[in-house]
Amino acid sequence: xxxxxxxxxxxxxxxxxxxxxxxxxxxxxxxxxxxxxxxxxxxxxxxxxxxxxxxxxxxxxxxxxxxxxxxxxxxxxxxxxxxxxxxxxxxxxxxxxxxxxxxxxxxxxxxxxxxxxxxxxxxxxxxxxxxxxxxxxxxxxxxxxxxxxxxxxxxxxx
Numbered sequence: 380x381x382x383x384x385x386x387x388x389x390x391x392x393x394x395x396x397x398x399x400x401x402x403x404x405x406x407x408x409x410x411x412x413x414x415x416x417x418x419x420x421x422x423x424x425x426x427x428x429x430x431x432x433x434x435x436x437x438x439x440x441x442x443x444x445x446x447x448x449x450x451x452x453x454x455x456x457x458x459x460x461x462x463x464x465x466x467x468x469x470x471x472x473x474x475x476x477x478x479x480x481x482x483x484x485x486x487x488x489x490x491x492x493x494x495x496x497x498x499x500x501x502x503x504x505x506x507x508x509x510x511x512x513x514x515x516x517x518x519x520x521x522x523x524x525x526x527x528x529x530x531x532x533x534x535x536x537x
Contacts, residue, residue, distance in 0.1 A: 438485045465489050
């Protein structure tokens with residue numbers, strides 16, 4: 380068996396190093412506690428906005444979209460839901476009337492998926508704008524196949 384000595388001729392050095400390490404770690408704990416007293420954690424019940432994206436021409440909420448809505452509902456747990464707003468959007472591909480109808484269907488589909496998460500939807504506002512605003516001056520079509528969902532939250536005691 381081979382024995383390696385880290386501090387040859389200084390058996391006390393290992394103990395001193397261990398004590399110094401403990402002192403440093405204890406100092407970190409003290410600094411962290413002081414930081415926690417100064418830096419307040421972010422309030423839990425802050426408004427949440429998420430975007431749910433759709434396939435072209437579709438108003439079906441995807442598996443990923445449902446996961447995003449579940450996560451938003453999770454953030455709202457323990458909070459009072461003051462209001463829910465859903466804004467349905469569409470890109471500029473196709474006829475304007477069809478895009479307006481599609482954005483309405485997207486808003487309705489997201490609202491139904493929100494209800495499935497257990498979120499209260501008493502103060503619900505659904506708006507559909509179709510393709511309005513989807514084309515910029517340069518003719519670019521920004522990604523607009525989506526619904527924007529905003530949860531207005533407050534602390535339960537308010």
